[in-house]
Amino acid sequence: MKTCKYTNARRQFLKSTVAATLAYSLLSQITAGSESRVIKKTIPSSAERLSVIGLGTSRTFNVSDSADSISPLVEVIQTFFDRGGQLIDSSPMYGNAESVTGALLDQVKNKQGLFTATKVWTNGKDEGTRQMQRSMQRMGVDHIDLMQIHNLRDWQTHIETLVDWKARGKIRYIGITTSHGRYHKDLEAIMRQQPLDFVQFSYNILDRAAEQRLLPIAQEKGIATLINRPYQRGSLFRLVKGKPLPEWAAEIDCVSWGQFFLKFIASHPGVTCIIPATSKLKHMADNMAAGYGRLPDENTRERMIEYLAWL
Numbered sequence: 001m002k003t004c005k006y007t008n009a010r011r012q013f014l015k016s017t018v019a020a021t022l023a024y025s026l027l028s029q030i031t032a033g034s035e036s037r038v039i040k041k042t043i044p045s046s047a048e049r050l051s052v053i054g055l056g057t058s059r060t061f062n063v064s065d066s067a068d069s070i071s072p073l074v075e076v077i078q079t080f081f082d083r084g085g086q087l088i089d090s091s092p093m094y095g096n097a098e099s100v101t102g103a104l105l106d107q108v109k110n111k112q113g114l115f116t117a118t119k120v121w122t123n124g125k126d127e128g129t130r131q132m133q134r135s136m137q138r139m140g141v142d143h144i145d146l147m148q149i150h151n152l153r154d155w156q157t158h159i160e161t162l163v164d165w166k167a168r169g170k171i172r173y174i175g176i177t178t179s180h181g182r183y184h185k186d187l188e189a190i191m192r193q194q195p196l197d198f199v200q201f202s203y204n205i206l207d208r209a210a211e212q213r214l215l216p217i218a219q220e221k222g223i224a225t226l227i228n229r230p231y232q233r234g235s236l237f238r239l240v241k242g243k244p245l246p247e248w249a250a251e252i253d254c255v256s257w258g259q260f261f262l263k264f265i266a267s268h269p270g271v272t273c274i275i276p277a278t279s280k281l282k283h284m285a286d287n288m289a290a291g292y293g294r295l296p297d298e299n300t301r302e303r304m305i306e307y308l309a310w311l
């Protein structure tokens with residue numbers, strides 16, 4: 001019994017040492033200037049290429065816009081750009097997040113690839129127009145790359161405005177979002193009928209409902225996908241707390257659970273860009289590392305699901 005305990009403890013120690021060494025070597029490889037190796041996906045409606053790891057802002061960027069609150073986030077967002085990140089997703093629904101994003105964008109260097117995404121979340125044409133103009137001011141930009149209708153709210157009204165804004169060059173892409181399974185049927189119908197460039201919904205290794213219809217429809221109709229809640233708002237980490245990664249995770253260049261979860265999503269052929277949210281530098285470096293190296297093939301994806309179920 002004693003020997004067994006010792007062996008297990010030793011094995012655990014060796015595993016964590018190997019994981020820490022791998023993490024250090026992978027993260028230290030991914031430094032400024034390594035953008036050329038970042039995994040990019042194609043936006044079907046334009047053939048433009050976009051880095052697969054983007055950034056969400058819900059809750060994490062909803063802080064006061066005082067210098068004290070913002071300064072810890074400058075390094076976080078700088079790391080995003082230094083490691084090849086492009087798309088930042090916000091919304092007027094996220095409190096101060098649009099203004100904080102604007103203040104941060106003002107301070108970062110080398111943001112050439114920046115791809116702004118926000119949302120309209122109100123009723124009525126005039127209020128929608130006012131809200132979108134306010135979002136541009138808050139984010140400190142004169143155009144938004146992707147404007148999305150948040151949670152399908154008054155979508156029949158806003159879609160007309162978005163088509164008009166796209167024609168006039170005020171936005172480059174039109175999208176619509178949800179994070180609730182109960183809206184999937186409505187979303188499917190909209191995807192089939194409306195001139196969408198992007199659709200945003202939840203998809204992760206535990207919540208795979210989108211594989212049934214939304215991802216295949218997006219592929220069929222040539223609609224790019226933004227994936228929200230990739231960590232189920234962080235609850236996936238609680239599930240695997242204290243559990244080891246499988247040794248074969250190294251074959252897909254994963255040295256953390258975060259990378260394991262993100263690479264699972266990124267490897268789906270219907271996925272364009274994933275938008276994990278973080279306020280921590282360490283987590284940002286971890287998330288951005290998932291945008292490099294090998295992705296799992298179909299067999300490995302099955303293995304990842306089975307491993308998680310077995311834990």
Ligand SMILES: NC(=O)c1ccc[n+]([C@@H]2O[C@H](COP(=O)([O-])OP(=O)(O)OC[C@H]3O[C@@H](n4cnc5c(N)ncnc54)[C@H](OP(=O)(O)O)[C@@H]3O)[C@@H](O)[C@H]2O)c1
Binds near residue numbers: 090
């Ligand atoms: N209907 C919609 O349009 C809709 C709905 C939901 C979400 N969204 C968008 O999708 C984005 C992402 O979804 P989400 O923010 O709900 O949830 P999420 O990205 O699944 O999870 C965020 C949580 O994970 C933690 N985290 C991030 N990276 C980590 C890492 N490497 N290791 C450990 N913990 C990590 C963060 O905490 P730390 O700060 O401690 O890192 C945060 O608490 C949102 O921010 C928003 O932009 C849109």
